[in-house]
Amino acid sequence: MDTIVAQATAPGRAGVAVIRISGPDAKPALQHLAGRVPEARRATLMQLRGSAGLLDTALVLVFEVGASFTGEDVVELQTHGSVAVTRAVLSELTTRPGLRLAEPGEFTRRALENDQLDLAQVEGLADLIEAETEAQRQLAQATFTGALGARVEEWRSLLIRAAALLEAMIDFADEEVPEDTTTEVLGLIDTLVSQFESEALGVDAAERIREGFEVAIVGAPNVGKSTLLNRLAGREAAITSEVAGTTRDVIEVRMDIGGLAVTLLDTAGLRETEDRVEAIGVERAKARAASADLRIFLGPPMGLSPSAQDILAHPKSDMSQPSGEALGLSGLTGDGIDELLSRVKAVLSERLPTQTTATHERHRAALQSASDALRASRIEVEAGPERAEIAAEELRTALRRIESLTGRIGVEDLLGEIFSSFCIGK
Numbered sequence: 001m002d003t004i005v006a007q008a009t010a011p012g013r014a015g016v017a018v019i020r021i022s023g024p025d026a027k028p029a030l031q032h033l034a035g036r037v038p039e040a041r042r043a044t045l046m047q048l049r050g051s052a053g054l055l056d057t058a059l060v061l062v063f064e065v066g067a068s069f070t071g072e073d074v075v076e077l078q079t080h081g082s083v084a085v086t087r088a089v090l091s092e093l094t095t096r097p098g099l100r101l102a103e104p105g106e107f108t109r110r111a112l113e114n115d116q117l118d119l120a121q122v123e124g125l126a127d128l129i130e131a132e133t134e135a136q137r138q139l140a141q142a143t144f145t146g147a148l149g150a151r152v153e154e155w156r157s158l159l160i161r162a163a164a165l166l167e168a169m170i171d172f173a174d175e176e177v178p179e180d181t182t183t184e185v186l187g188l189i190d191t192l193v194s195q196f197e198s199e200a201l202g203v204d205a206a207e208r209i210r211e212g213f214e215v216a217i218v219g220a221p222n223v224g225k226s227t228l229l230n231r232l233a234g235r236e237a238a239i240t241s242e243v244a245g246t247t248r249d250v251i252e253v254r255m256d257i258g259g260l261a262v263t264l265l266d267t268a269g270l271r272e273t274e275d276r277v278e279a280i281g282v283e284r285a286k287a288r289a290a291s292a293d294l295r296i297f298l299g300p301p302m303g304l305s306p307s308a309q310d311i312l313a314h315p316k317s318d319m320s321q322p323s324g325e326a327l328g329l330s331g332l333t334g335d336g337i338d339e340l341l342s343r344v345k346a347v348l349s350e351r352l353p354t355q356t357t358a359t360h361e362r363h364r365a366a367l368q369s370a371s372d373a374l375r376a377s378r379i380e381v382e383a384g385p386e387r388a389e390i391a392a393e394e395l396r397t398a399l400r401r402i403e404s405l406t407g408r409i410g411v412e413d414l415l416g417e418i419f420s421s422f423c424i425g426k
Contacts, residue, residue: 001072003029004102004110005093007086014081019089022107025098026073030060032096033077033089040064048077050092056085070107071114112407119407120148123360127210134259135209135352139359148357149406151199155192159399162188166392169385182381185391189378192398196371202356203364208293210359212254212261213348216289219298221269223315227331228298229253229266232341250281250288258345265292270302294347296340298329309347311340363405370401 003023009016021029027037033055038044040062048055059078068074079085093099108125111117117125124143131137165185217225233253251266267285289295289304297306298315306312313329314322317336322328327343329336358367377394380387 003099004106005029005090005099006102006107007090008076008107009081011083011086012081013083017079017081017086019077019079019086019093020102020107021075021077021093021099022068022070022072022102022110023098024073025096026075027062029093029096029099030062030075033092034060038062041067048079048089050088052088055088055092056080056082058089069116070110071116072110118146118149120152120363120405121146122407123362124148127359130210133256133261136261139206139209139353142357143359148359148363151357152402152406155195155402156399158188158192159395159402162192163392163395163399166381166388166395169388170392185381186378189374189381193371193374193378196367196374199356199358200364200367200371202353203358203361205351205353206356206359207361209260209352212263213294213351214263214265214288214292215294215296215344215348216265216267216285216292217296217298218267218270218285218289218302218304219315220300220302223269223298224329224331225269225298226251226266228296228315228329229264229331231331231334231337232264250284257341258349260345260348262344262348265289270304293351294344296344309350311343311347313340358405366401366404370398373398373401 001023003021003025005019005021008018008020030037033048033050034046035049036046038046038060042061044060045057046060047057056079058080061076061078063069063074063076065071065073077089079089090101094101108117108122112119112122121144124140124145127140128137128144131140162185165181165188169181217228219225229251233255250268253264253266255262255264265288267289268281270282270285286304295304295306295310297304297310297312299313301312312326313336314320314326315329316332317328318330318333327336327339329340331337358364373394377391377398380391380394
C-alpha cells in the first residue's frame with residue numbers, strides 16, 4: 001500500500017500547520033527529513049531538512065501500527081503555519097518514491113479498512129467535521145464514539161440466539177419441539193422489532209438536527225417581518241421599506257439558536273394582490289410556512305391555521321401594546337426578542353431525539369428492512385417447526401441488514417459517496 005501525505009489542518013496562514021504521513025514508508029520519510037525517528041507517541045522538537053537545506057523546526061509525533069488513527073505507521077509534523085513552509089515540506093515528501101498526496105477521506109478510509117472505525121463511526125466523523133452547533137456536535141460525537149456500533153452488537157447477539165434456537169428446531173424436526181423454545185424465539189423477535197422501529201422513528205429528529213430546523217416569519221405586508229429578521233440575524237439580510245409588498249421571495253438566514261441550527265424564513269406579506277409577481281411570492285410564502293417546523297405569526301394568521309406550538313406575536317410593540325396572550329415584539333427596538341428566542345428554542349428542543357443512535361436515512365432503511373424480515377420470520381415460526389428453515393432464512397436477512405449499519409457487509413457502493421465529503425487531510 002502507498003504511503004500517503006497531506007496537510008491535516010486548513011490551508012492558509014496560521015500559527016501551526018499539521019502534516020500527516022501514513023503508511024509503511026512513514027518512518028523512513030521522517031528519517032529522511034529529520035535524520036532519526038524519535039520514540040513513539042512522544043512529542044519531539046526536530047529540525048526538518050530537504051535538498052535545499054533547512055525547511056522548518058517542527059514538533060514531531062510518531063504513532064506505530066495499531067496505535068494510530070489509520071491503524072498504520074503514522075507521523076505527524078506540527079510545523080509553523082506558513083503557506084511556504086507547508087508547501088516546501090509537502091514537496092520534499094512527495095518527491096520520495098512510494099509517497100503521494102492523499103485523496104479526499106483516504107486517511108479515514110484506511111481507518112475503516114484497518115478496523116479502527118466502523119462505517120457508522122465514519123459517518124459520525126463526517127458529521128462532526130460539518131457540525132456548526134452544539135446539538136449537531138453532540139449528535140455526531142455519539143455516533144463517532146461508537147454508540148450505534150454498540151447497539152448493533154447487542155442486536156446481533158439476540159439475532160444469533162434466535163437463529164440458534166431455530167437451527168435446533170430444524171435439527172430435531174422429527175421430535176417434538178419444546179413450547180418454551182418457540183416462545184423464546186417469538187419473544188426475541190418482538191423485542192428486536194420494537195427496538196428497530198423505535199430507532200427508525202428517531203432518524204427524522206436526528207436529520208433535523210443535522211440539516212437544521214426551519215422557522216417561518218408570517219404576516220400581512222408591512223407588519224415588520226423583514227425588520228424582525230434583520231434584528232435576529234444581526235445584519236441587513238432583508239430590504240425594509242414602508243412600501244407594502246417589498247419582499248417578493250423567501251429570504252433565508254441561518255443562525256444558531258440555543259445550540260440548534262435554525263433557518264429563519266422571511267416571507268412575502270400575505271394579502272390578496274393583482275400584482276402577478278407579488279402573487280407568486282405570496283403563494284411561495286404560504287407553501288414554505290406550511291412546511292416549516294415552526295411559524296412566528298406577526299399579527300392575525302391571514303387565513304393560515306396556527307398549530308398549538310406556533311408563536312403568536314403582536315408586531316411593532318414599540319408603537320402599540322399587545323393584548324391577550326400575544327408576545328409583544330419590535331424588530332426596531334429589540335423588545336421581546338429574548339423571549340421569542342427562548343420560546344423558539346423550547347419548542348424545537350421538544351422535537352430532539354432522546355436516546356436514538358440511528359441518525360441517517362441509510363440507518364432507517366436498514367432498520368425497516370430488518371424489521372420487515374423479522375415480521376416475516378415470526379409468521380413462519382408461528383406456522384410450526386416444518387417452516388423453521390424459512391424462518392431462519394428471514395432471520396439471516398435481518399442480520400445482514402443490521403450488519404450493514406456498521407459496514408460488516410455490502411458497503412462498497414456507499415464508500416465513494418461518504419468519503420467524497422471529507423477534506424484531503426482526513
